[in-house]
Amino acid sequence: MIQYANYINGEWQSSNSGKTYQSINPASINEVVGEVEYSLAEELDTAASYAKQARTDWEKLTGAARGQYLYKTADILESRLEEIAEIMTKEMGKTLPEAKGETARGVAILRYYAGEGLREEGDVIPSTDADALMLTKRAPIGVVGVITPWNFPVAIPIWKIAPALIYGNTVVFKPALEASVTAAKVIECFNEAGLPNGVVNMVNGEGEVIGQQIVDNPQINGITFTGSDKTGKIVGQGALNRGAKYQLEMGGKNPVIVTKDADIDLAVDATISGGLRSTGQKCTATSRVIIEESIYPTFTEKLLKKVKEITVGNGLHPDTWMGPSVSEKQLNTVLDYIEIGKNEGATLIHGGNRLMDNGLDQGFFVEPTIFENVTTDMRIAQEEIFGPVLALMKVKDLEEALTIANDVDFGLSASIFTTNIQKMLTFIDDMEAGMVRINAESAGVELQAPFGGMKKSSSHSREQGQAAKEFYTNIKTVFIKG
Numbered sequence: 001m002i003q004y005a006n007y008i009n010g011e012w013q014s015s016n017s018g019k020t021y022q023s024i025n026p027a028s029i030n031e032v033v034g035e036v037e038y039s040l041a042e043e044l045d046t047a048a049s050y051a052k053q054a055r056t057d058w059e060k061l062t063g064a065a066r067g068q069y070l071y072k073t074a075d076i077l078e079s080r081l082e083e084i085a086e087i088m089t090k091e092m093g094k095t096l097p098e099a100k101g102e103t104a105r106g107v108a109i110l111r112y113y114a115g116e117g118l119r120e121e122g123d124v125i126p127s128t129d130a131d132a133l134m135l136t137k138r139a140p141i142g143v144v145g146v147i148t149p150w151n152f153p154v155a156i157p158i159w160k161i162a163p164a165l166i167y168g169n170t171v172v173f174k175p176a177l178e179a180s181v182t183a184a185k186v187i188e189c190f191n192e193a194g195l196p197n198g199v200v201n202m203v204n205g206e207g208e209v210i211g212q213q214i215v216d217n218p219q220i221n222g223i224t225f226t227g228s229d230k231t232g233k234i235v236g237q238g239a240l241n242r243g244a245k246y247q248l249e250m251g252g253k254n255p256v257i258v259t260k261d262a263d264i265d266l267a268v269d270a271t272i273s274g275g276l277r278s279t280g281q282k283c284t285a286t287s288r289v290i291i292e293e294s295i296y297p298t299f300t301e302k303l304l305k306k307v308k309e310i311t312v313g314n315g316l317h318p319d320t321w322m323g324p325s326v327s328e329k330q331l332n333t334v335l336d337y338i339e340i341g342k343n344e345g346a347t348l349i350h351g352g353n354r355l356m357d358n359g360l361d362q363g364f365f366v367e368p369t370i371f372e373n374v375t376t377d378m379r380i381a382q383e384e385i386f387g388p389v390l391a392l393m394k395v396k397d398l399e400e401a402l403t404i405a406n407d408v409d410f411g412l413s414a415s416i417f418t419t420n421i422q423k424m425l426t427f428i429d430d431m432e433a434g435m436v437r438i439n440a441e442s443a444g445v446e447l448q449a450p451f452g453g454m455k456k457s458s459s460h461s462r463e464q465g466q467a468a469k470e471f472y473t474n475i476k477t478v479f480i481k482g
């Protein structure tokens with residue numbers, strides 16, 4: 001069994017709590033994948049103090065020098081890709097090809113931000129004074145607290161930590177317990193790359209203790225969070241109360257619209273991939289499928305045929321297409337929503353059950369599930385389920401489709417399948433979502449482009465690409481009089 005202590009000031013340190021958390025394999029619940037500390041709040045404070053001490057020297061390095069550390073970390077992560085991807089699959093259930101893809105994405109993100117150390121960091125702005133030079137430059141925000149979920153245990157920590165570092169911040173990181181062993185492996189790569197002590201710190205433990213302490217600790221100047229809407233609100237309000245900068249990425253209730261002129265096979269494949277890959281556990285996952293009535297029977301028939309072919313099982317097995325839910329809690333949430341859907345009057349046309357045969361009772365497996373006759377007032381059409389559940393909704397035209405697509409509190413990602421250019425343009429303009437995608441699935445983000453949502457899906461900020469600079473730096477306007 002793998003054991004990880006906390007990583008504070010460049011050293012692996014055990015917690016004084018004397019308690020540990022055992023991370024189990026959701027595909028095989030008697031298998032303990034590893035153990036991490038169940039830390040005390042004051043240990044987070046210690047990590048934050050070291051991060052604060054490390055700040056000045058780190059900030060004074062050139063961007064190029066900071067970039068070299070990220071390039072080194074990328075090389076180490078790449079050399080350990082197979083090992084880390086396998087642990088990810090064992091720890092949180094996504095299939096091995098998906099875990100490898102995510103780890104490779106982590107490598108690419110590190111290299112992207114390493115290069116950022118050599119890119120421009122400000123603008124020259126004309127002054128009304130003929131003898132003056134006016135310009136902007138960027139300053140780091142200081143110590144950044146990073147709170148991450150379990151669904152992308154390599155990519156999300158890296159897309160928060162890498163930009164924090166390249167722009168001159170130091171980091172205190174708290175991963176979700178369910179994916180803490182995989183996250184510790186990422187930190188091991190930073191350690192092997194020889195980052196100066198205190199620049200990156202990791203403290204494991206309960207969200208309500210360690211996450212909350214990141215929110216409350218005055219030495220932490222900025223907090224970046226991905227997770228649920230409920231916890232995001234706690235993080236945002238706590239940060240606001242003490243004047244810390246914050247950035248939140250939360251849920252989605254992402255629609256796919258399929259119009260009568262769409263390439264139906266393409267739309268079916270994208271609905272399955274966007275909705276059911278990673279067992280539906282992506283904030284960008286498709287959960288509502290809004291279909292024009294004239295193609296509804298053909299689309300549904302093709303969708304059902306392909307969903308019936310999905311193989312569910314241990315993500316390490318080469319024949320598995322869909323792994324388990326990450327935890328018993330998540331499995332129960334999904335099963336509860338399936339009951340809610342039935343009670344609300346939606347028609348279950350596929351799946352709906354926990355899988356128990358052929359050894360699957362040893363894990364948190366649920367069937368891919370499809371409801372039809374879903375109306376927009378139903379909870380399964382409004383609330384994030386985070387499971388392999390699709391809600392089909394029949395509409396007469398694009399106008400009705402857009403009304404329904406926008407009739408939720410979330411606005412993260414949305415797709416349309418159409419061959420009609422006017423419909424594409426209408427969708428781009430009228431869809432209330434941070435990511436609008438034409439003839440492509442709702443999930444999947446590119447590291448060099450801004451990522452984030454409208455409405456309740458985010459704090460209206462964006463992550464990744466150049467957008468990261470807005471959170472991880474403060475602008476200084478410089479006025480120089482000759």
Ligand SMILES: NC(=O)C1=CN([C@@H]2O[C@H](COP(=O)(O)OP(=O)(O)OC[C@H]3O[C@@H](n4cnc5c(N)ncnc54)[C@H](OP(=O)(O)O)[C@@H]3O)[C@@H](O)[C@H]2O)C=CC1
Pocket residue numbers: 147148149150151174175176177178205206207208209210211212213215226227228229230231232234235249250251252282283330333384385386
């Ligand atoms: N937007 C997204 O990508 C994600 C959305 N979700 C949604 O959230 C639901 C619940 O999942 P869950 O894992 O409980 O999500 P949470 O939002 O509770 O967890 C996200 C992170 O926040 C931490 N956390 C928990 N409480 C606090 C707190 N008071 N202060 C600061 N940090 C805290 C968690 O720690 P720990 O878990 O270790 O206690 C974890 O690291 C899912 O069903 C899904 O709908 C979940 C994951 C990702």
Ligand SMILES: O=C(O)CCC(=O)C(=O)O
Pocket residue numbers: 151152226281282283284442443444445
């Ligand atoms: O769709 C993706 O690749 C990223 C999704 C994501 O960021 C999330 O689920 O938190």
